[in-house]
Amino acid sequence: MQSTLPGSDGLHVALIMDGNGRWATGRGLPRTAGHRAGVESIRRVCEAAPDLGVRALTLYAFSADNWRRPAEEVAFLMRLLRRYLEAEAARLADSGVRLVVIGRRDRLPEGLPEAIAAAEAATAAGTRLLLRIAIDYSARDAILAAAASAPRSREEMTGLLAGAAGDVDLLVRTSGEKRLSDFLLWECAYAELAFVDTPWPDFDGAALAACLDDFRRRDRRFGGLKAA
Ligand code: IPE
Ligand code: IPE
Numbered sequence: 001m002q003s004t005l006p007g008s009d010g011l012h013v014a015l016i017m018d019g020n021g022r023w024a025t026g027r028g029l030p031r032t033a034g035h036r037a038g039v040e041s042i043r044r045v046c047e048a049a050p051d052l053g054v055r056a057l058t059l060y061a062f063s064a065d066n067w068r069r070p071a072e073e074v075a076f077l078m079r080l081l082r083r084y085l086e087a088e089a090a091r092l093a094d095s096g097v098r099l100v101v102i103g104r105r106d107r108l109p110e111g112l113p114e115a116i117a118a119a120e121a122a123t124a125a126g127t128r129l130l131l132r133i134a135i136d137y138s139a140r141d142a143i144l145a146a147a148a149s150a151p152r153s154r155e156e157m158t159g160l161l162a163g164a165a166g167d168v169d170l171l172v173r174t175s176g177e178k179r180l181s182d183f184l185l186w187e188c189a190y191a192e193l194a195f196v197d198t199p200w201p202d203f204d205g206a207a208l209a210a211c212l213d214d215f216r217r218r219d220r221r222f223g224g225l226k227a228a
């Protein structure tokens with residue numbers, strides 16, 4: 001499997017950041033307040049991840065199916081993502097984070113593809129953490145696109161889909177739902193799954209550490225037998 005990160009013995013953790021809307025409405029706030037609070041969780045988790053043995057983090061920010069939401073909520077999310085990328089790129093670069101955005105770019109509103117490209121360029125030298133943010137992402141579409149270049153092996157397919165991040169070791173979904181919602185379907189073939197009730201805006205480094213503690217107690221057999 002290809003890897004461009006030094007010390008690439010760390011984990012690839014995928015996070016389905018769910019529950020922003022419920023977090024907000026439960027407090028009598030508009031759903032957008034939950035999305036705004038969710039950005040703070042992204043900052044906290046990215047800061048904590050490298051010291052917890054995570055080398056790659058893939059965050060589900062906006063699915064290809066999220067276009068079905070009301071236009072005002074979609075527009076708010078797009079503005080929030082653009083602002084996050086513009087405000088955060090320098091700080092990410094300073095802390096050794098390399099940012100890569102996965103998903104389609106051709107349907108994004110004006111300004112966002114440019115902000116993505118600028119943030120990717122500004123952080124390209126980062127080796128401490130590979131941070132992948134999935135925007136307008138569908139795993140099934142990604143698999144279809146990768147298959148179109150006719151990979152000849154599973155490894156080649158994984159390389160096309162996941163690049164340096166590789167297979168997912170641990171997938172965490174917040175806020176109680178127990179489904180994948182079209183996220184990283186190929187890369188999660190042997191991922192350990194964790195479903196936590198905490199809504200995304202309340203998730204932080206300690207919550208990630210608890211998920212990793214649980215992950216490290218699991219017995220990953222990959223079809224074989226328990227290690228003696
Ligand atoms: C996750 O929170 C953020 C996105 C999907 C963009 P939701 O907006 O799905 O929040 P809930 O699940 O409705 O509470
Ligand atoms: C999945 O959450 C997508 C993201 C977290 C970006 P959704 O809230 O859109 O998923 P469903 O609709 O509950 O499956």
Ligand code: MG
Nearest residue numbers: 018019020021
């Ligand atoms: Mg949701």
